[in-house]
Amino acid sequence: MNAFEYAAPRTLDEALAVLGEHGDEARVIAGGTALVTMMRQRLVRPSYLVSLREIAGLDRIEAANGGLRLGALATHREVETSPRVRERLPVLAETFRRVASVRIRHMATVGGALAHADPNQDPPVTLIALGARVEIRGASGRRELPLEEFFRDYYESALEPGEVVTGVVVPSLPAASGAAYVKFLPRTADDYATVAVAATVSLEPDGERCRTARIALGSVGVTPIRARAAEALLAGQRVGADLLRAAGESVRGAVDPLSDHRGSAAYKREMAAVMAGRALTQAWDAARASVRGTR
């Protein structure tokens, strides 16, 4: 690992100033689970590390407009175990629970999981299916964008030099909705997904027809992918097992997996269809249960 200087500013403004001063030489560090490995492998050689860990309040998990706001410095374990997350969006707690080992989850942060832009990560998939927006701060101010527009390419995000992710805002699910996250990993329980799918299904009050559905997939392309054609097959339709299976099948056309040690591209494409059908069925079941619960 190369030699580097280290700063742990106490305010975001101070952190942004240090990042601005050192330009390309500086890098933000949060949990360090990815960055330290990349530095050890000499994939990146920052001469200045700016830690976010001393910035008060950046780790907050709070209610926001009926939904949730996760601060960038909240750890995966904090999201997984937060009573607020479990109550409002249990699918999010479950998704963070599926990340690696408890040791990694105690270190890795929400902001790190987004800024790292690794398409094999779990949290972005469910956050996209839930319609989350990412909050970004830079020297010139604050901006926000839908999370699905944040991921640009393999390990590449929309962050401009000197910008920091400050949090992610997750809307609540409408009434009569269900959500599910399915992580397919045939190797070991702490591995990255071979294929991951998150789905939400919102039903009309009759509990039969689908109002909207959202489907996002991970590990099947250079970024997380939203399967809009499959979503369109469901919107406005009377839902049943056959339609859910057909929607699952149609994700084959949306994904573009890479062959690697977790499987060939063809295998991942097949598994994406199977897992999408499974995630949609689970989300539909949960939506119907919520309709029954209100009657």
Ligand SMILES: Cc1cc2nc3c(=O)[nH]c(=O)nc-3n(C[C@H](O)[C@H](O)[C@H](O)COP(=O)(O)OP(=O)(O)OC[C@H]3O[C@@H](n4cnc5c(N)ncnc54)[C@H](O)[C@@H]3O)c2cc1C
């Ligand atoms: C062995 C292992 C297994 C793993 N398995 C999984 C898995 O199965 N599923 C999964 O989802 N994840 C998994 N992870 C975690 C994941 O790959 C990343 O390591 C983690 O999400 C990065 O978070 P961090 O807070 O540690 O980021 P860091 O390592 O601190 O930073 C990562 C990158 O993001 C930048 N960054 C960090 N925070 C910010 C911010 N707020 N604003 C701007 N830039 C920022 C850094 O500059 C760096 O480029 C695993 C990690 C390890 C080490």
